[in-house]
Amino acid sequence: MTVRLSALMFMQFFIWGAWQVTLGLVMQTVGIGNLIGNAFSMGPIASIVGSLLLGMVATRYVAPKMLMVILHLVGGVLLFLLPSLITPERGGTFVWLLLGYMILYMPTVGLANTIALKSFGERTDNFPFVRAFGTIGWIASGLIIGWAGLSASPQIFTVAAVVSVALGLYSVTLPTVEADKPQGGSVLAQVFCVEAFSLMRNKSFLVFIACATLISVPLAMYYAYASPYVGAAGIENVGGTLAIGQMSELVFMFSMPWLYRRFGVKPLLLVGMAAWALRYALFAIGDGGSGIWAVYLGVALHGVCYDFFFVAGAIYTGIIAAPKGVNAQAQGMLTLFTYGVGMLLGSQIGALLYAQLPANPTIADWQGMWVYPAVAAAAIALLFQLTFRDDRKETLA
Template identity: 30%
Template sequence: MGIKNRLKIMSFLQYFIWGSWLVTLGSYMINTLGFTGIEVGMVYSTKGIAAVIMPSLIGIVADKWIPANRLYIILHLICAGALYYAASVSDPTIMFWVLLVNAMAFMPTIALSNTISYTCLEKNNFDTVTSFPPIRVFGTIGFILAMWAISLFRFELSNMQLYIAAGASLVLALYSLTMPLVPTAKKKKNQNWVSMLGLDAFVLFKKPQMALFFVFAMLLGAVLQITNTFGNPFLHDFASNPAYTDSFVVKYPSILLSVSQIAEVAFILAIPFFLKKFGIKKVMLISMLAWTLRFGLFAFGDPSPFGFVLLMLSMIVYGCAFDFFNISGSIYIEKEVSSDIRASAQGLFMTMVNGVGAYVGSIASGKVVDYFTVDGMKDWQTIWLLFAAYAMLLGILFFFTFRYKHEPEKLANVGVKH
């Protein structure tokens, strides 16, 4: 089997694991275990806490001491054990700590899977800008199929979703044993203390362009957390209107939300064209415009025929909003940094987006939602319009502050560093 197909299988399993429980675990904890909203929020906060700490540290270990693919195996074995144990937990405090262990192991594997893919493609003389998106799209397919499987087999309110995720983690760990070795960076003579401690990627903050990029990555990570946290509750709240109680939106909100991931497939495949044609600055601006539309369409969408069209359009633009920021940002990091700090830099990007950004987004958006909640009723239109204004403001600031000269020839071969 060719290396591209092997990487596609790895990507599929990587995100199948996440899709098995990420969207539906909250419903299981509330409806089956009787957790409160605050307790569910604390359990979900483990992702942000872990992403602040672990991806950069694990990236350093992968660059300096343990080959990335071997570390990847160890982490997924830990995930398998944690998820298996979580399926038997009914106490919110224990669930928090068990899923924190899982998050500490899982969050770094996202950046490591990128590093493994880039290294294998480069070693086999493939253009990473063109070759990586079709590989990463299989991760999105895995996430979608996991969501649909859990829903169609009626495991949304069952601990079976955790058993399935644990099984998939074990399968991925075993499968990764067959992947090519990803060597650590060669030790250099006369290293300074920064290099010896493996903190090279943090030196990127000395470059104004890279520092700005990471700041905006964090701010966009907050946007992503907003939609992940409140998209499903927003759709469920339409049940309070008797005219919408039996609507598709209220009955199958997770399936409707999965259209967002389906849209990702098309936009991932479009990334190489847009990056080579327009460069990272314009691609990121398109992402920020898409986030603005995502929230603006939510503000006016509902289960009525016309409102449903607006909700569907919101799901479709999500694919652009997410991919043009997340996947393109990963490729941009790969293009700009030296290969000996590749894993560290990818880990740092993950930390800013899914760590700091996720934590800031969850705290800030929660306060906004509470502020616009009166007698248990949320003013969703105002909430979404405020979030849309935030995304638009980010786009304006990014346009005027981020200096980037697009050089298409540099994207012709990402493996060549300048």
């Protein structure tokens, strides 16, 4: 079971990592750099639309693994079409088709979590180990793309397409877990997944969703602006430096089962949120001289920032949703609020802050920009500490 689910996570995030990391470079190389902002806005928009229409609605009537088969096979076809559209003449069409693909892909993130969590049953402490292979898949895709010399080539989508089709076929062999059962009510209530949203009547879960959405704002800013900041600090190997964060993610992913059993839900979530504030505070003092250590340490904190909140949050969401039997819907809702609403807000707010910088920002300019997300993350962590209370007292032993 663990091997099968690990392979699922590996391919799930290999697909995304194969094209996401160097898409901006590809678009700039072929002469459509002016559309980069539009292209990177498609993911958050797709998270909102896709999570609602597919990840949360269709899962009520179709088994999660069959949805994985359908979405990845159809998505693979679209990926095969994308390279031919990355041209100055067809750039607009490329962005729209990318949106179509992302509407299919983003729900599969929540579906993969659902299949793994439901398959493990009460042994949810196995989930972080399996999820770690998603990070390994992301790293592996980058290494393969770089080794093949495709970093600036539209063929990054072809690589992703091959793995997408493979995952679609492989998904037929995944463990069979039941679709969320309709619990009555009007058709309109079913379409808009009122049952999943009703979980937020639980005050603690409402606080968690609100803070998860808010903390996704600085997450988006990290993905968009960490690389130019690291470059401005005088570090030549930007890609290698940022990979430190992925390695950190792996370390903490593997340690999370023990941490979960030892400390419980709230401490992990709180540490994850506080780590965002610390990371941006480090970025605000890091420079290319004596403060270079702060840049490296800020990047290395990615494992704490991501795993302690987003991986722990997926497990917490599964625990809350289990009694009502709306696990898939709840995971889709979490994706909608974090990768959708939060990341979209982060993209827009980050763009506004970036627009205030000079054309060629110095390290001092970047330091001033990072103060804003540092303060925001600290305020969110404080809000979470004061308002969140885990009444369930669940342990994962």
